[in-house]
Amino acid sequence: AQSVTQLGSHVSVSEGALVLLRCNYSSSVPPYLFWYVQYPNQGLQLLLKYTSAATLVKGINGFEAEFKKSETSFHLTKPSAHMSDAAEYFCAVIPFESSASKIIFGSGTRLSIRP
Amino acid sequence: NAGVTQTPKFRVLKTGQSMTLLCAQDMNHEYMYWYRQDPGMGLRLIHYSVGEGTTAKGEVPDGYNVSRLKKQNFLLGLESAAPSQTSVYFCASSFKRDYNEQFFGPGTRLTVL
Numbered sequence: 001a002q003s004v005t006q007l008g009s010h011v012s013v014s015e016g017a018l019v020l021l022r023c024n025y026s027s028s029v030p031p032y033l034f035w036y037v038q039y040p041n042q043g044l045q046l047l048l049k050y051t052s053a054a055t056l057v058k059g060i061n062g063f064e065a066e067f068k069k070s071e072t073s074f075h076l077t078k079p080s081a082h083m084s085d086a087a088e089y090f091c092a093v094i095p096f097e098s099s100a101s102k103i104i105f106g107s108g109t110r111l112s113i114r115p
Numbered sequence: 116n117a118g119v120t121q122t123p124k125f126r127v128l129k130t131g132q133s134m135t136l137l138c139a140q141d142m143n144h145e146y147m148y149w150y151r152q153d154p155g156m157g158l159r160l161i162h163y164s165v166g167e168g169t170t171a172k173g174e175v176p177d178g179y180n181v182s183r184l185k186k187q188n189f190l191l192g193l194e195s196a197a198p199s200q201t202s203v204y205f206c207a208s209s210f211k212r213d214y215n216e217q218f219f220g221p222g223t224r225l226t227v228l
Contacts, residue, residue, distance in 0.1 A: 020228040043119070043205055043219035044158075048142065051214060090157060094214050100146055100165045101209045102173070103217060105157035 006091050006106035014114045019063075019078040021109050023091030026072065032094040033074045034103070035065055039087045043067045047089070050074060061085070117141055119220035121206050127226045128196045136191040136223050138206030144218070145211035147189040148173070149181060151202040157207065164189055165211070177196070194225045 007022040025031060033050040048059025055067045061084075063077045074091060091106040122137045138147065138193060145166050150158040160173030162181040170181045180192045189208075193200060203224050207217040 034216060036219075041222075044207075044220045045219070046216045049216055100163060100171075101212070101215045101217065102148075102160060102163065105159075107155055107157045 004091050004093050004104055004106040006089075008109055009107065010110045010112065012112040012114060013081050014082055016080050019076070019081045019085065019111065020026040020074040020093075020100075021089050021111065023065075023074045023076065023106060024091050025074065025091075026071055027095060028068055029095070029097075030067070033065075034094075035059065035063070035074075035076050036090045036092060036105075037087050038090065041106060044090065047076070060077050068088075075111060081111075081113050083113050083115070119155040119206055119208055119218055121204075121220040121223050124221070125222060125224050127228065128193075129228050130197060132196050133192070133194050134196065134225075135193075136204055136206075136225075138189045138191070138208075138220060139187055140189075140218070141187065142205075142208060142218065143186070144208035146209040146215075147183065148207045148209075148216075148217060149189065150205045150207065151175065151177070151200075152205060153202050156168070160205075163174045181227065195227075198227045201225060201227045 005024045005028045035047040036044040048057045050067045058064045063078045090112045092103045116195040119140045124154040149161040162224045180194040206220040209215045209217045
């Protein structure tokens with residue numbers, strides 16, 4: 001069965017430092033991939049998505065992610081962290097064989113920003 | 116556009132009580148979903164619907180029922196609440212195309228005592 005693994009349930013970086021949140025998926029066929037962000041007491045909001053058009057995907061708020069088929073990874077990065085980036089981030093996939101756009105979510109990574 | 120809205124925002128139930136959570140979307144989406152979110156487990160799909168009058172089971176359907184009588188509404192029912200159903204519930208909706216992103220509501224925090 002398709003799965004999504006997010007390495008690190010909690011990541012802490014200093015303001016201005018590089019943000020790197022890791023995501024690996026299990027599939028022999030590249031799925032559709034997403035990163036969602038959840039701010040405290042809110043619903044999930046789409047950051048970016050990969051749909052095979054380009055391997056480097058740019059999203060909102062300065063985030064981007066690179067699809068690497070050889071590594072089955074879709075890591076999320078931002079060159080310079082801002083205090084407002086503190087939130088929980090979810091990597092998610094829609095398997096190639098899925099219907100009804102059913103998404104499988106990773107367990108999430110909480111990002112903290114140190115002043 | 117209000118997007119996806121959920122009612123209520125918070126609720127406390129006693130074991131054995133019943134309740135219905137309401138989800139509404141104004142984006143004319145065909146697909147709708149109910150998830151529960153528990154610490155360290157991400158979001159898990161409870162039930163979903165691919166159109167008015169249709170429903171299907173997701174990953175964790177036991178103890179829940181759903182109905183989609185109108186295209187814009189998706190109801191989640193708990194007939195006899197249990198403490199294990201204490202969670203945050205999210206509704207989402209999507210256009211009728213596979214591999215489309217989902218749009219989420221703000222969530223309902225439910226506590227079952």
